[in-house]
Structures are given as structure tokens and as C-alpha cells.
Amino acid sequence: MFGEVPTLLRELNDSMRLVTVVLPYLPIPTHCRQDRARARFDEIFTDIVRSRRSSGSGRASHNDMLQCLIHASYKDGHNEHVVTIIIVKNNLTSVTRDIDGHLHRCVKETLRLQPSTLMLLRHARRSFVVRARDGGAEYEVLAEHMVASPVVVHNSHTFTRTPRRFGRERKKERAYGADLAYTAFGGGRHACISDAFAYMQIKVIWSHLLRSFQLELMSPFPEMDWNVVMPGPNGKVMVSYKRRKLQ
Numbered sequence: 001m002f003g004e005v006p007t008l009l010r011e012l013n014d015s016m017r018l019v020t021v022v023l024p025y026l027p028i029p030t031h032c033r034q035d036r037a038r039a040r041f042d043e044i045f046t047d048i049v050r051s052r053r054s055s056g057s058g059r060a061s062h063n064d065m066l067q068c069l070i071h072a073s074y075k076d077g078h079n080e081h082v083v084t085i086i087i088v089k090n091n092l093t094s095v096t097r098d099i100d101g102h103l104h105r106c107v108k109e110t111l112r113l114q115p116s117t118l119m120l121l122r123h124a125r126r127s128f129v130v131r132a133r134d135g136g137a138e139y140e141v142l143a144e145h146m147v148a149s150p151v152v153v154h155n156s157h158t159f160t161r162t163p164r165r166f167g168r169e170r171k172k173e174r175a176y177g178a179d180l181a182y183t184a185f186g187g188g189r190h191a192c193i194s195d196a197f198a199y200m201q202i203k204v205i206w207s208h209l210l211r212s213f214q215l216e217l218m219s220p221f222p223e224m225d226w227n228v229v230m231p232g233p234n235g236k237v238m239v240s241y242k243r244r245k246l247q
């Protein structure tokens, strides 16, 4: 049953197109595939949650992330965030790649160049005016309008001198100093609650892979597929791996 999960996650990620953000119910083939994968995913995890609840086996016998999510609930008592968090967590952590050297800064820089979330969307509940810092332009945002904070800001010359270059040494540049210039994990009240966990998870996985295997990119360096909500490489990426002799 669990064997299906990676394929379902891949299906869910690949079927989220940019159009999905605006018209999530548009009856296009990719949305139908997404609905089928989502239904199957729900089925698998509902079965597991039911069987854990009915057997009465709780924290004592399952000391894992799923059990924590089963026990967690919002103030009003509902807790259907289990599946959503599993999907989001897996999609986001699996599309973060290209690591070498000082891992933390590499992960951060990778996410700057290839952010997992392209657009952060908010509904404006009231009208407000935004003024540019230099006092120049003024923008009015009307109530009920959708405001998008695209992560293209990562590629702007306003924040870094060489935006398209992979630079691990970027730590002192304004890119990481200016408020909300670096939004790979969002910002403000709804910023990611789990950036520290995500960094740790990615670094643990990559330290293990880099220590144990010699990896070589066999196919050309991939272009990004920017047409999806959580961008990843376009097409197949072939990597050869050889087990290292551990000292």
C-alpha cells in the first residue's frame, strides 16, 4: 500500500499547474489525474488513521510524525490537515536539490534560485496603499483583490548584484538582509512554521547521500519547468551513483 505513495505524490505535484491556482476546478486532464491521485492518497491514509484509532494503539505503539498529526487539532476540533501537510512537506522537500560544500548556505541559495513555491497569494480584506521606499511610485490595492508576492524578487538586482549566479558566499549581501527579500519560506504571520525542520531534513538526507555515494550528472543540466505551482526540473534527470569506500 505504501509503495504507491511516491508515485501518487509525484502525480499530485506534476498535476498542479499555474492555472490550478486561479481555476482549481477547470475540467482539464491534469486536474482529473490530480483528483484521482488525491482520492487514492486520502483512501490510504484514512485506512491507516482508522486502523490506528480502532485498535486503540496510540502514542505508545506509534512514535512517529503521523501519530503527532493524528493527535493535533485546530481550536474548533477538526484535524484534516494530516494529508495536506504530508503532501506539501513531501513536494517541497523533494524539489529542493543541487547541494555542495557548506550545506546550509547551499540549500538556502538553491531555494533562492529555484524556489519551491513561486507565488504566495493573499486576499486583501481591506483597501490599502503601498508606497515605494524611495517615495516614488504608489500602488493602491483594493479590498477583495488577490495579492501575489512572486518569488521573482529573488532574481531582482535590487537585492543582489548577481542574481542568477549560484553563490554560497552570499551571506553578507542584502539578499538575505533586507526584510522580505528572501521569501523561500514565505514571510509575516503565515511564514513557514517548519523551515528549521526542512533544512534539517534536507541536510540529513544530503549528508548521507554525499558521504555514501559518488554522484554524477549524466544528462544535460536540466531547465526548470516554471509552468507548475511547485517547480522542478523539466524532463528526466539522469544521475549515476557509485558507493564510496567508507574510511
Ligand code: HEM
Pocket (backbone or CB within 6 Å): 085, 088, 089, 092, 093, 096, 111, 116, 117, 120, 121, 183, 184, 185, 186, 187, 189, 190, 191, 192, 193, 194, 195, 197, 198
Ligand atoms: C524546503 C521545504 C519547505 C519550503 C520551501 C516551504 C515553504 C513554505 C512557504 C513559502 C510558506 C508560506 C506559504 C504562504 O505564504 O502562502 C510555508 C508555509 C507553511 N509551511 Fe512550509 N516549506 C517547507 C517545508 C515545510 C515542512 C517540512 C512543513 C511541515 C512539516 C511545513 C509546514 C508549513 C505550514 C504548516 C505552513 C503554513 C503556516 C501558516 O499558514 O501559518 N513546511 N512553507
